Amino acid sequence: MLGLQHFTTSTDLVSVMESVFTQTHQWRWESVVLGSCFLFFLLLTRYLSKRNPKFFWISAAAPLTSVVLASLLVYLTHAENHGVQVIGYLKKGINPPSATSLEFSPPYIMIALKTGIITGVIALAEGIAVGRSFAMYKNYQIDGNKEMIAFGMMNIVGSLTSCYLTTGPFSRSAVNYNAGCKTAMSNVVMAIAVMITLLFLTPLFHYTPLVVLSAIIISAMLGLIDYEAAIHLWHVDKIDFCVCLGAYLGVVFGSVEIGLVVAVTISILRVLLFIARPRTTVLGNIPNSLVYRRVDQYPIAQSIPGIFILHIDAPIYFANASYLRERISRGIDDEEDALKTKGRTNLQYVILDLGAVGSIDTSGISMLEDLKKNLDRRGLQLVLANPGSEIMKKLDKSKVLEGIGHEWIFLTVAEAVGSCNFMLHTQKQADSNGTHDNMV
Structure with a gap:
């Protein structure tokens, strides 16, 4: 310019x-x-x-x-x-096929492999990233596997005919998009036009x-x-905005590859943070129903006297087992302090809602085992609600299920609460009868 x-x-x-x-x-x-x-x-x-x-x-x-x-x-x-x-000046004509000129001898094949792996990964990542950015504008989906096969086949065939390296360049894709191209047929038209031009x-x-x-x-x-999309990300999800901003700054002050690496790194850190610090929420009962929801989201949700219900919102792995143990213990302590302040019934049952726990490893199993022992020392009963089939298999094989007791495993939180309430009511009646006999 x-x-x-x-x-x-x-x-x-x-x-x-x-x-x-x-x-x-x-x-x-x-x-x-x-x-x-x-x-x-x-x-x-x-x-x-x-x-x-x-x-x-x-x-x-x-x-x-x-x-x-x-x-x-x-x-x-x-x-x-x-x-x-x-x-x-532009050279006229098309280069002859290069299939007969390929060299597979050791000095060349290793260089080709090293260069091909590096450039292939970068070109594939860049091409898929560019494709997804345009897919958002056009409101369609792309398949990364199909993109990889397409890039690979084009470069294999192109290498036999002296073609330039094929990828998904942002500038050329932007020109096509701006010209109103709708389908892959535009590439066929473009290739024919380039061939006629060269000839x-x-x-x-x-x-x-x-x-x-x-x-x-x-x-x-x-x-x-699209700055409006960035503003929308800021209002909806701050971490997604950081991914967007990191990719943008990486491209502007570095290169497309650096921008991709920054975006992927932030995304991976987000996943690791979610796994290492899963969300745990206290559940309460919606009046006149069997529905249990978060008490911080639904003000009308009421806690059940003598019962503490905690929902775990992620798989239990070695990375978050210690964190969950601390969160559960802290939640129980806070609940007991709140009950003492209000002068209500002491806590007797702790229900863990495992509906969102898709998997568990040995560290998570050990965490549940330690939690069971800790609650037994405090005179509390551990209850599990809605555990998945994989969770049940691993708890059964590790013998932890026997320690908790099959009778304390329920399909839903409502069933667990109902059984705990029945036990509390039975215990109250027994205590009342014992007090009456002593008076007599």
């Missing part, structure tokens, strides 16, 4: 800005004016197309129109002699200015910036 002859090959913002402002003496106003005019033209056509969908073809035809008009303008005005860079039309692109190609890419990129 500025007509610089020697520009940085780095893509980070710092390198680009340094290259731009350290060569201010080489800026060419001809390139700036030409690029700004065509950029304005492209943005105007997109705006008109969005205002009236019937004229979608205006935005679709704008890039090709810009290339033709810019080439004619440069040819008629000899702008290449005034600092406007052009494509220049017959390369001399016509000699005077095509590079600045108009820059304007096409810039206009396509501007259409993909």
Whole structure:
């Protein structure tokens, strides 16, 4: 856009800005004016197309129109002699197949394997990330496995015919999206157009200015910036916003690969944090029903006298077993202190709702075993509600189920509460009868 002859090959913002402002003496106003005019033209056509969908073809035809008009303008005005860079000479024709030139000898095959693995992983990650970003705009789903197979097959076949490395470039995808491409048939049309161009039309692109190609890419990129989606992420989920911001800053100040690594790292840390610090919530009964919900979410949910109900919202692994043990013990202590303050019935039953616990390992089993022993010392009974089949199998094989007692395993929280209430009522009657006999 500025007509610089020697520009940085780095893509980070710092390198680009340094290259731009350290060569201010080489800026060419001809390139700036030409690029700004065509950029304005492209943005105007997109705006008109969005205002009236019937004229979608205006935005679709704008890039090709810009290339033709810019080439004619440069040819008629000899702008290449005034600092406007052009494509220049292009070799005509298609390269011969390279299948017969492949080398599988040791010096080359190891280099190909190392380079192929690294570039393959990066290209696949970048291609899938770009595909998903466009899938959100178009409201469709992509399959990572199919994308990987497609990339692999294209590169295998392409390597036999001297094709360029195939991936999902963001700039070219943005241009396709901005032109209104709907299906993969656009790639077939593009490939045929490129083949016809290489065979017959390369001399016509000699005077095509590079600045108009820059304007096409810039206009396509501007259409993909969705700051409203970032604001929406901030209001909905702060961690997702951090993933978005980390990926953005990683790309701007580093590269696409660094942005992907930052985003994936933050996402993995979020998963690890969720596993290591699972949510535990106290449940209460909705009046006149058998439904039990979080007391902090439903103010009408009432606690059951003498019963403490705790819901565990994640699998129990070695990473969170100690944390859950502490959370459960702290919750029981807080509940007992609250009951003493209010002068209510002492706590006698602790119900763990395991409906959201999809799996458990040996550390989690040991945690339940230690919890059972701790509650027995405090005179409390451990009750399990809604454990899954995998949980039951492992508790049975580890003999922990025998220690808890099969009679203290229930399908639902409501059944567990009902049984505990029955035992409390029976115990009260027994205590009342014993007191009456002593008086007699």
